[in-house]
Structure formats: C-alpha cells, structure tokens
Amino acid sequence: MSEDGLTHLDSDGRPQMVDVSGKDVSARTATAEGVVRMAAETRRLALGGSSKKGDAITTSILAGIMAAKRTAELIPLCHPLPLSRVNVDITPCEDGLRVAAEVRTSGQTGVEMEALTAVSVACLTLYDMLKAVQKDMEIFSIRLLSKSGGVSGDYSASPAEDSA
Amino acid sequence: MSEDGLTHLDSDGRPQMVDVSGKDVSARTATAEGVVRMAAETRRLALGGSSKKGDAITTSILAGIMAAKRTAELIPLCHPLPLSRVNVDITPCEDGLRVAAEVRTSGQTGVEMEALTAVSVACLTLYDMLKAVQKDMEIFSIRLLSKSGGVSGDYSASPAEDSA
C-alpha cells in the first residue's frame, strides 16, 4: 500500500487490484442514494397517471440492478464479487426522483461500489427515459449512505437534506 | 410514440427501442460534466504531489472512456453506436474534481447518454480510487452541457456554478 492511503496505487503510484486474499469472508451490506432533479411535470410523467405508465421507473430499477452485477467490469480496480441481494427503489422527492440501492454479499471486500453503481446507472436510465421531455435534468448527490461488515468498520451517513 | 412525449414507451406504456431507421446519418457531438465533491486533502492526494501519483486521474479517465463504449449495454433502450471520439478531462475545481466528457459519432441518434455515462463512471472510479481516505465524497451535478447534430436541434446549458 502506498504511504498516502491510496490503496489502489502501489508504492510507485501504479494502479493495482489490492490483495484481499487474507481477509475473512463475511456478510457485507452497502446502501447508497442519488437524486435526479427534474421539473414537477417531468416527474408526473415518470410516475404515470395511468396504471401502465410506471414503466420508466421499472426500466430504471432493472438497469440499476443489472449494472450492480457488472460493477467489476466498469470500475477498473474493483474485485469481482458474487452478490446475494440487489434492491433498487425509486421514489418521488421534492426535487424530482430519489434512487436508493441496497447491495449484500458474502465476500472478502465491501460492496460500496456496487451500490453506488446501481444508483448511478438507474439515474442515467431515468434521464434517458425522460430526456425527450426535459434535457436539463441533473443527477446530483450520489453518495454512500451506509456500509457494514468487514474490518474497516461500519459507516453511516445522514440522509441527504434535499431528498426528504 | 406515446402521447405524453416519453418516446421510450409505446402507447401501452411498454418500453421499446425507438425506430431511428428513418433518420439521417449525421455528425453528432455531446458534452457533459460532473463533480466529485471532496476534502481539499483528498483532492491533493488525487492530483499527486509527485510525478507518478496522477494515476488515480488517469485510471478514472480510462474508466470513463471505456464506459462510453458500453453505454448501450448499460442503458436498456439506448441504440448501439459507433463512436468516433471520446475525450474525458478531470480538473480541479473549488469543491473537488470536475469531470468533463465529449463524445462524437456519425450516426442516426445522439450521444448524450454516452457523454453522461462517461462522466458518471469516471466519477465512480474517482470515488473508488479515493474512498480509502474519504468515504463521504459526493458525486453531484452530473448534467448535459451541450449537444449538436440531429433533427431535434442543438442544446446548450450554462456551465455549472459550483464547478468554476
């Protein structure tokens, strides 16, 4: 590990996939969230006035779940991990739509990146589904909410103010 | 196309990959940006005090470029497109690091999603490279800056206030 705490770089500053072979296999969970800011009218369309119009939401949930499974392909130094659960929720919030993800594994390293990737791709898919009606939507406040399991200890952030 | 302008849903609200076969092949460009908010000390580590420590930046640039090429795998209703250029820049800004991407194609549909995907995955990779030193970084303000080419006309947003 490099002196300065950047574990993904070796002592020469070159990228490496760090050795987790000495770590215990343990249950690990991470949750993350993000918000897509949009006009009230865009949000109304996304949520749908009639029974079937919720498919923009379902499509984005699925995109987030599938992306979580591909995290190690997207993030260069992530370890490939079996995932025992991925859940993505999309709910209305004051600014638009809030995406939340929970990922669980039983493995040697945590699943923060899987949770953040699920949120990011679900947000991108919401943008894609809705961009025909509004181009200036903004994805903001993607962040880790909590992680548990593993040696480095649990972590918990306070809920985002703007997604209440 | 559905009545309400959600082109990715058909008249029953079911998802579809819209027909672009009647559109002209034309030169298209899109630019997008995002910011990873972090402590000044984290940013200093990312940028590196010595010559080789910039690899966190290089790794994130590459992750963004490679993700742009896989946009159609990640975003369910995106059309697969050949890309003629992908450029990702990461520069310091007041809040942390700003990621900007430019994507070009010669095709029948635009590359907004490719630019936004490049930015998102580069931001996620920055988070991954730096999370050992700071867990409460936040990815915010991912948005489309401009698009040109195609029938729907050009689009241009003002630069983000907080990434100056």
Next chain:
Amino acid sequence: MSEDGLTHLDSDGRPQMVDVSGKDVSARTATAEGVVRMAAETRRLALGGSSKKGDAITTSILAGIMAAKRTAELIPLCHPLPLSRVNVDITPCEDGLRVAAEVRTSGQTGVEMEALTAVSVACLTLYDMLKAVQKDMEIFSIRLLSKSGGVSGDYSASPAEDSA
C-alpha cells in the same frame, strides 16, 4: 463457402465469420416469435390483476431488447450490427404467453438472429420470473416469422397455429 451450403464453415469445415464486405448496406427487418406454455393460473399472475403486477412482463420485454443488442457476443459467427429498432411484445395466447420481436437495421447482413435472440431471452426471463410458481413451463415454437431486405430475398412464415 463450403460446397454443401453451410456458409459458416469454410471448405475444410472450420468455422469462419463470412465476408459481407461486398454486400450493399440496405434496410433489413426480421420478426420472430416464441411461446412459453404455462398453466392458466401462472399466466394470470404474470399479467397481474392489479396495475403494478405487470412488471414480470416489462422485465422480460427489457431482457429481450437488451439481448438483441448482444447477439454478436452470444452467437459465435454473427456479425456485430448497429440496430435501428428493437421491439418486443408479450401477449396472452391459448397456451400461455406469446413473445414477438421485430428488429431493424441498416447494414450488410440480416437481423434474423437478433430477432430470435430477443425472443429466446424474453422467454427465458418469463420462465425465471414465474418459476417460483410453476417449474414445468416449456418454451416452444421459437421461429422466424419474416425477414426482408438483402440479396437472398424476403421470407415469410405462417403464424404459429398454437399461439392464436
């Protein structure tokens, strides 16, 4: 090309990706269908009694669309093709659920395999979504319905008897 008409094998019987570089780029369409045979009660659950329960259908439609885009990764000797439209429909039929797909491209080779792959993966996903309630469902009668465009001429099959 081998003497016996198996274009994917060379004169020694070895697999090859055939040369389409001399073919014209033209508009091409293919349609295919398949049926997942299931109990009436399983079909009722899939279609949903209430507004939101149609998500098994939406999930399978999306899986089919996304699989069409990955046909060249799955079928060893398929040419990679840009797709200008993918549409997947799932409707009730006498035996269970009928999946139909339409794929369009502007390219040098046809999209039969893309349409058949979309149908197959949508059928597999229906099976996955419903297998907790019925394990002896059967995917049957996956077949090409029509193709148009290209030198080899148009092709049209009669609708399957059992999916009326």
Next chain:
Amino acid sequence: MSEDGLTHLDSDGRPQMVDVSGKDVSARTATAEGVVRMAAETRRLALGGSSKKGDAITTSILAGIMAAKRTAELIPLCHPLPLSRVNVDITPCEDGLRVAAEVRTSGQTGVEMEALTAVSVACLTLYDMLKAVQKDMEIFSIRLLSKSGGVSGDYSASPAEDSA
C-alpha cells in the same frame, strides 16, 4: 416476497434480486433440454458426412457453454454464480437435433436458468449455422429436466416425448 409467489417482484410489484444471503452454500445441479426441428437433409449436413464437418455441432456446444457463464448478464434478476461444471450435448433425434445441458455449482441458489440459457443459445447457434440451407427450422420444447440441491427440493421432469 410478494403474496402471490412471484419472488422476483416485491410487495409493490417492482422487480428485485431476491436475498439469498441466508441460504446455505450447497452443491446444486440442473439439467435442461431443447430440440431444433429440421429437415432430415439439414440434420445430415449438421452432423457431417466427413470427419471435419461436425464443426457446426462443436460451435453450438461452445456457444451454449459460454452463454451459461453469462446467464446473470442476460436474465435481469439472476444472481451471478461461480459454475463448477457446464456440459452441453447435441445428439440427433427424430425431429432434428436435441440439445441437453448439465450445470453444477456450489452456491446459494440454483442453476436452472444457467442450464436453460445454455440450451437456448446452443439451439440459436444451430439455427445460425444451418439457416443458409433451411429457414423454417423451429426451436421447441426447451424445458428443465431436473434440479437438485437447495431448500426447495429436487425436481424431475419426464423426458420429452418428441425428442426420443
């Protein structure tokens, strides 16, 4: 889990990747089969009169094996699983060619979808390899033959009548 037994949908009908973290890791096996119906002459070409012409069969076997490894990418709510064995056999039957697959894992969830995916993609590849000589081939009777391991108990179907 939803009331109606559709485990891949939550109580709101939204798709989810179900939590298997509480399940034991155990040895699991699944077998599946499918048939590609074709003319006798097409089957003769596929099987090859001379030593090297069996490559259509080998290509389809490999496509099935490789697809099994990508099941979790194709089927949206499947868990990624390490696979300890994948075997695909293609043999002549009365109607054409019969594809059978056996998949084993040591994991927290079963491999039915992996076996069915291997069969489906091997059938699609047979179609692709042979479509230059016959377009009206039909993939039919893809079904689970057996599964063992896991809490839900073993399952065994009778061999398909039409693939004798």
Next chain:
Amino acid sequence: MSEDGLTHLDSDGRPQMVDVSGKDVSARTATAEGVVRMAAETRRLALGGSSKKGDAITTSILAGIMAAKRTAELIPLCHPLPLSRVNVDITPCEDGLRVAAEVRTSGQTGVEMEALTAVSVACLTLYDMLKAVQKDMEIFSIRLLSKSGGVSGDYSASPAEDSA
C-alpha cells in the same frame, strides 16, 4: 495529438480516444499471426489422430473470432467497429502451431488491433486446451503481417522465420 507521435495521448500525456470523425469510411483489412511453441507430442494431440479430436483447434478458432468482436472492450482506446469478416486459421509449423487471422471492415479506422487480438486469444485458448499435457508452452512472435486501406498507407511485414 502529442508532439512525440503517441496519438493515444493528448498534449498533457493523458489518454484519449482519438477523433476519427474526419476520416473517410473505406475498406480496410489487416492480417496478423502468432505461434504457440510446443512439443511435437502436444501438437500431435492438438491436431488429433482421429476425426473428432480436432476440436481443440476448432475451439481456439472460435475463441479468436469472438475475441476480435470484443477488441474495443479489451483495448481501452480502440474505436468500436463493425467487422465484415473475421477468419482465423491454425496450422502446424515447425515449432508447434501457427495462428493466422484476417479481419476486414468498412470503417474510419483500421483493424490491426482486431487481427492481433484474434491471434492472441486463439493462442491463449490453445494453451488452455493443451496445458494439461504441457505447461511450458510459449506464445511467441505475435505480430502484424499486413494492413491495407486508410490514409496512413499499406503495411506489409515479411512472414516470421520461425513459423515456416
């Protein structure tokens, strides 16, 4: 473009996917080769004494063809390209087995990397198929044989001495 001719790095030395949008679409071909050095007995097993034992060769040919289609996923700064032909041949040579690949496209950039990737992955697969009988095989002399099409002119290397 950087001053020193490294086109994949910008003037700051950062990686970029170069802009080919101004280039003409033209027919392009590239050929490459490589050799897997092995004991005569290993080569004999690979080639097979009986009719069906050539499947190690067929498997490696298919792996090479499929890898060519995924070049842009593997090589970070490669442009995604439609391929109009991929051919891989494996023949005995003095030192073991020689792999040759030919790739064609109609595009804005060349297919050298696709040909080299096809050769490399076919060589790796030969190693994998044969490693149970010989671990000290060596992949050597992977190189570009020729390229044609495009502005930079044609290129032709002499055949490798050691693969005669």
Next chain:
Amino acid sequence: MSEDGLTHLDSDGRPQMVDVSGKDVSARTATAEGVVRMAAETRRLALGGSSKKGDAITTSILAGIMAAKRTAELIPLCHPLPLSRVNVDITPCEDGLRVAAEVRTSGQTGVEMEALTAVSVACLTLYDMLKAVQKDMEIFSIRLLSKSGGVSGDYSASPAEDSA
C-alpha cells in the same frame, strides 16, 4: 476425461467445461510474463521523458488488470473465478518492455489463464499505444512463470533469457 490427457475434451472429443466441484477451495497463485520487442526510441517514448508521459504504461497495466477479470468470457472453457488480487508490472528490458502479471484466488481451480490473459492484453495495449510510431513491434515469449496451490502441484519456469 479423455484418454489422451486433453481434459477440456470429453471421450468423444467434444469440448466441455470440466467438473471441479469435487476439488477443495484453496489459495492459488499464478505468475506469467511477456515481452513486447520494440526499437529503443519507441521504448523511450513509452516510458516518457517527462512526468506525465508514463500514461501509455498505466493504460496498459489497467487493460491487463481488467482483462484478467474477463478471462472466463474470452477463453471458452475457463471457469469463472473470483480474483483476490491482480498485479501487472511493466518494466524496460533489453528488447523493449517486459510485462509481468500475478493473479491470486481462493477457488477450486487455478489462475494460469488469468495471468496469461492479463499479460497478453497488456502487451496488445502497449502495441496499440505505440503503433503510431512503430508498426513492426512483436509480442513474444508470453509464458507461465509459476503456479502454486491445487492438487496438481506447483510449477515454476526459469525467467526468460531474453527479458533480462
């Protein structure tokens, strides 16, 4: 297993993914190396005279690490494996640049192919990064250096003479 020791072929010579379900999970390591032969001037450009010009090296290291994670997608009969460490080094040698990789897992089968794949793709990426200045570079001497763990015993090769 076939009589002749080709474990990836069954008794009929057909490819199979061998059953490792009876093997113990154990710590396994493999190392491999390869050399890209190039002119001294090309090597000088790759290594960079100024601080930022090392990005050709960093890009190739990342490509190798990412490829190791995708080995089971590229090599048809490889088992998918979780990887607990991937390290790729690129150093100057007499003939050009030497690439070395080390891969670790805790699994039921070895990681030779992952190490060889990391080396191969890093070599290909070096070629891609540098081909604008030299087209007749040659990838040679890719080979397994060592493996440990598993029933078949440890293996160790002597360092390549030409990469000193």
